[in-house]
Amino acid sequence: MAAESQAKRMEESQQLQFVREKLLAFQKKMIGDVEQRMSCLIQDVMLDIQQQQLRQQFDNSTDRTSAGNGNIWHNRQPQTANGKSAESDISDSPNLQSDAAAQNETTPASKQHNNEKEKQQQQQKQQRRGLPDKVFAFRESYLTALLQVxxxxxxxxxxxxxxxxxxxxxxxxxxxxxxxxNFAFDTFNGGLKRLHYVMGIWLLEHIFVLLLFYAFRGWAIMRAKLQTHNSLQRFWSHSSLIMYISAQLVFGYVSTSLCLKLNLPFVSACVLLLESTRLLMKMHAFVRYNAARVLAGKLKTDNEPCPAPMPSLQSYVYFLFAPTLIYRDSYPRTTHIRWKFALCRLLEMVAVAFLYAFIHERHIHEHFHLFGKEPMGASQLIVKLFGMMLPSAIIFLCGFYMILHSWLNFTSELLRFGDRMFYKDWWTSHTYDTYYRNWNVVVHDWLYEYVYKDCYKYICKGSKTASSLLVFMISALVHEQVLGFALQMFFPVMFVFFGVVGVALVFLMRRAPKTLGNIFLWFSLILGNGMLISLYAMEYYAKRNCELSYKHWTDYVTPALWRCYH
The missing domain is CATH 1.20.5 (Single alpha-helices involved in coiled-coils or other helix-helix interfaces)
Structure with missing residues (x-):
């Protein structure tokens, strides 16, 4: 009996142990499921919060009138007529209170006179309110923020x-x-031929740009020494200005003439011309910003003005490579480099470069390499134009992504440049003036800061329309100069599309409804880019395929595609 009872107890204990193990396994599984579900719920909540914050930021950025300094997508800081921002006007309120206290002690007649005088000054200040300045802040690019959703x-x-x-x-x-x-290596070999010449010219150009820093410092030191001799100081400044303008013209002439003398292919010529244009804009930004401080006799910092003749060479060298065309002595800097982020942007540029090579071989060359030899009528021309619409749209979008997003974010990450707002939400624009402002913020800031504002203040005397037209003409001429010398032909289609049609659309679409305006914007961009690339391809292959004679000056300005078939 004792043995049976002991065996029974052992069996019961084994069953209890089995039940206990099952319960522990069930408990462990339940806890794991609960933890997994809780983790998923927390991630969903955090993602919803992040998306809500991004949605609020982008909603605020679309409200142009209510944008304030607290919005990270706001690019300007308002200025008053005396050059101070709105914040500095608010900070001057103790002085206004002391003036009011002083007025209370005056007689009623003088008090009334002072009130009228103060009202007149306030009205003049409001009428002469200055244009806003560029502000730099820590912020990611639009697509970087959007891709978190x-x-x-x-x-x-x-x-x-x-x-x-x-x-x-x-x-x-x-x-x-x-x-x-093939992997499109033939296209790369042909487009990047003589690239070593471009690199040598690029190094010489940077030596010239560095010499400008010391030349500007010499002008500032000599001007300070001639402070007691007004006539000599004025002569020295005017002579230096003439030398500076001459140096800029020579710099631009040499880079363009070398494209013709070295017979650079299209890609190599574009690299040289775009880099030369970038350096010209950098030099002018540095001189224009610091010349005003030298003429004022003080260096204005973020806190308060302090006497200093020139910024440091380190700031100037950093500015030469920083992804901005607006000079400042310092910029917002990140704490570290995200190497994974930089590598992803680099791989994106390589992928888009291969895509461009494939599009050139499969579409552009395939459509137009016999232009000038084959019969061409209206029907054949229309088929070729519409056949290039989709590839041209891909070229347009990928060019934006490669240059304004991948390349600029790549250089920003390596230089720890904090302000990544190189573009805005141009794809939601329903007017062309909004599109031009948001498409390329880097170039637009330079045109606004150093062309539009100076023209508005000194040349056009308050006319925004005339200042805007001048900006458009300069931008269209530079675009045409780069394309014309890169392709080595006079064919001003870019100037007509940008400087004439684009300007007309700015005024025609200002009151367009948002939905219809955005549809028409995309329709005109796809159609315009398709026609632009097709016309330049026709002209390029017509010059190669047709045996044309150049006996009169009109032969150089008449399009080759016209002369081939007429």
Whole structure:
């Protein structure tokens, strides 16, 4: 009996142990499921909060009238007529209170006279309110912030998938049709030919730009020594100004003439011309910003003005490579470099470069390489133009992404440059003036700060329309100069599209409804870029395929595509 009872107890204990193990396993599984669900819920809540914050930021950024200094997407800081911001006017309120106390002690007649005088001064100050200044702040690019949202990230992944499928299509076509895989290396070899000459010229240009710093310092020191001799000081400043303008003209002339003398291909010529234009804009920004401080006799810092003749060479060198065209002695800097982020931007640029090469081989060269040899009528021309609409749209969008997002974010990350607002939400624009302001903020800031404001203050005397037209003409001429010398032909289609049609659309679309305006904007951008790339391709291949004679000056300005068929 004792043995049976002991066996029974052992069996019961084994059953209890089995039940206990099952309960522990169930408890562990339940705890794991609860933890997983809680983790998912926390992630969903955090993602909803982040998306709500981003939505509020972008909603505030679209409200142009109510944008304030607290909005990270706000690019300007209002100025009063005396050059102070609104914040400095508010900080002067103790002085206004002391003036009011002094007025209370005066007689009623003088008090009335002072009140009238103060009202007149306030009215004049409001009428002469200055244009806002560029402000720098810590902020990411629009797409960097948008891609933190899961839905936008999915669209980004879809584009990556389409890009991979396009590459596979090209590889399969090369292998099964051509018999070998090319990877568009012929296009790269032809476009980047003589790139070592470009690098040598680039180094010499940077030596010239560094010499400008010491030349400007010499002008400032000599001007300070001639302070007691007004006539000599004025002669020295005017002579230095003439030398500076001459140096800028020579700098631009040498870079453009070298494209013709070295017979640079299109890509190498674009690299040289765009880099030369960037350095010209950098030099003018440095001289224009610091010349005003030298003429004022003091260096204005963020806290208060203090006497100082020139900024440091370190600030100047950092500015030369920083992804901005607006000079400041210092910029917002990040604490560290995100190497993974920088590598992703670099790989994106490489992928877009290969995509451009494939588009050139599969579409541009395929459509137009026989232009000038084959018969061309209205029907054939229309088919070619519409066949280039979709590839031109891809070139337009990928060019924006590669230069204004990938390249500028890549250089910003390496230099720890904090302000990444290189563009705004131009894709939501329903007017062309909003599109031009938001498309390329880097160049727009330079045109606004050093062309528009100076023209508004000193040349056009308060006329915003005339100042805007001058900005458009300068921008259109520079765009045409880069394309014309890179392709080595006179064919001012870019100037007409940008400086004439673009300006007309600015005034025509100002009162357009938002939905219809945005649709028309995208329609005109896709149509315009398709026509632009098609016309330049026709002209380029017509000059190569047609044996044209140049006996009169009109032969140089008449388009080759016209002379080929007429």
């Amino acid at each position: 899961e839905h936008m990230r999915t669209i980004y992944n879809i584009f990556y998938t389409i890009l991979v499928l396009f590459f596979l299509n090209v590889i399969c076509y090369d292998y099964f049709v051509e018999g070998h895989i």
